[in-house]
Amino acid sequence: MTAFKVPILKVGDVLLVSIQADIDDRAVLELQQRVLEQIELTNARSVLIDISLLEMVDSFTGRMLSDIASMASIMDAATVVVGIQPAVAITLVELGLELKGVSTALDVDDGLRILKERMKEKRRKRTVGADEHATA
Amino acid sequence: MPQPEVSRIAIKGSEDIVRVRAAVREAAVQMGFSNVDQVRLVTAASELARNIHLYASGGLVELRRVHAGGRSGLRVDFEDAGPGIVDLELAMTDGYTTSRGMGKGLPGSRRLVDDFDIKSEVGKGTLVTIIKWLL
Numbered sequence: 001m002t003a004f005k006v007p008i009l010k011v012g013d014v015l016l017v018s019i020q021a022d023i024d025d026r027a028v029l030e031l032q033q034r035v036l037e038q039i040e041l042t043n044a045r046s047v048l049i050d051i052s053l054l055e056m057v058d059s060f061t062g063r064m065l066s067d068i069a070s071m072a073s074i075m076d077a078a079t080v081v082v083g084i085q086p087a088v089a090i091t092l093v094e095l096g097l098e099l100k101g102v103s104t105a106l107d108v109d110d111g112l113r114i115l116k117e118r119m120k121e122k123r124r125k126r127t128v129g130a131d132e133h134a135t136a
Numbered sequence: 137m138p139q140p141e142v143s144r145i146a147i148k149g150s151e152d153i154v155r156v157r158a159a160v161r162e163a164a165v166q167m168g169f170s171n172v173d174q175v176r177l178v179t180a181a182s183e184l185a186r187n188i189h190l191y192a193s194g195g196l197v198e199l200r201r202v203h204a205g206g207r208s209g210l211r212v213d214f215e216d217a218g219p220g221i222v223d224l225e226l227a228m229t230d231g232y233t234t235s236r237g238m239g240k241g242l243p244g245s246r247r248l249v250d251d252f253d254i255k256s257e258v259g260k261g262t263l264v265t266i267i268k269w270l271l
Contacts, residue, residue, distance in 0.1 A: 022157060025150040025186070056157065056175050058182040059240040087175040095179060095244035096230055 006031050010042050014115060015077075016108075018050040028064045035068055039077050046115040047072050050108055052083025062097040069102045078118050079103065082111035143199040147188045147216075156185040156197050163199050163210055167270060177210060177268050180245035184214040184264050187241050191234075192218020192261065202267060209250070209269040220258040228254070 006023065009016040015038055017031070035047060049065065051057065057065070069079040080103045084092075092099065105111035143163070145156050160181040164174040181197070188195035195216030202211045221227045230243045242264075246252040251267035 022154055024154045025189075055161065056178045056182065058179050058186070059244065060182075060186060085175075087172040090172055091175045091179045091248065094176070094247045095183075096240045096247070097244075 006034075008034060008038050010038070010044055013045040013119065014112065015039065015042065015044040015047045016050070017047065018053070020053050022055065025060055028061060032064050032068055032071075036071055036075065039072060039075050045077055045119060047077055047079040048108065048111045048115060049079065049081045050083050050111075051081060051088075052085065052107070054088065055085070057084070057088050057092055057097075059095065059097060062092065062095075062099055065102050066100050073101070078115055080105050080111040080114055082107055141200065145197045145199075147185055147195045147197060150186075150189055153182055153185045153189060157182050159197075159199060160210075160212060163201075164268075167201065167208065167210055169210070169268065169270065173268060176248040177212075177266075180248040180266055181212055181214075183241040183245045184212075184266070187262075187264075188214055188216045188218070192216030195261075207269050209267045211265065211267045214264040214266075215261065216263075217261040220260055220262055221254075221256040222258055224254060224256060 006017060006019050006027070015035065017035060019031075023031070038044065039047065047068065049068070051065075054061070065081055069081075072079045081099070082105045084104060103114065105114050143159055145152060145159055147153070147156070157178050161174060161178050164177045169177065185197055188197075195214065195218070198213040198215070200211050202209045226232055228242050228246070230240065242254070245266065249266040249268050251265070251269075253265040254262065256262040
């Protein structure tokens with residue numbers, strides 16, 4: 001089987017990852033690594049993963065999503081997963097997967113809005129922190 | 137009576153798990169399972185096929201239609217000649233894992249199907265059978 005590479009696009013501060021086909025475990029791990037490399041290379045501050053075309057999320061893919069979110073967070077980037085199909089959500093819960101630490105949104109628009117708000121919040125906190133330093 | 141049609145997929149590498157998912161989805165669609173049941177079947181099959189890949193060096197997955205009590209169902213067998221499972225009860229416990237997995241494979245896939253049967257013999261191998269019935 002030819003190795004299918006999931007494209008990672010940078011739009012503004014956001015890395016856009018759209019998983020458009022069923023990929024094998026090796027490709028899943030490879031994607032995880034490439035997302036982290038791209039965060040470092042491009043200084044992206046957030047990651048949006050669109051899984052609206054994924055017809056199932058099993059424990060392996062679920063773990064990948066959780067891992068990307070926590071690893072990206074260590075690299076100071078926020079992650080949001082968008083487009084989980086209702087049947088996939090039902091199955092995830094029955095399987096017993098909680099997708100710990102993963103923020104979700106309905107679609108790409110919704111996800112981008114959440115990420116933008118989070119960036120704003122972060123900047124505000126930083127400015128407040130800097131002001132406190134100045135007056136100290 | 138015609139011989140029931142059986143599809144077989146050998147598990148040798150992680151790309152074969154993708155093949156199992158595609159075959160199970162196709163069979164489930166053909167049989168008229170609801171969208172949620174299709175996803176349940178595909179997800180359970182993915183977990184169990186991965187177990188073969190992770191714990192045995194390889195194995196075989198078989199799909200067939202079954203009929204009982206006026207109902208039709210999709211039955212999938214996952215067979216390997218791997219090391220077998222020492223403590224089945226423990227292996228069926230949520231969160232228990234001997235690999236880097238999440239320990240959801242066996243207990244999780246049992247929750248996704250109607251019938252779940254597991255037979256394992258240490259040193260011989262493991263056979264997991266799942267069935268999902270059409271309403």
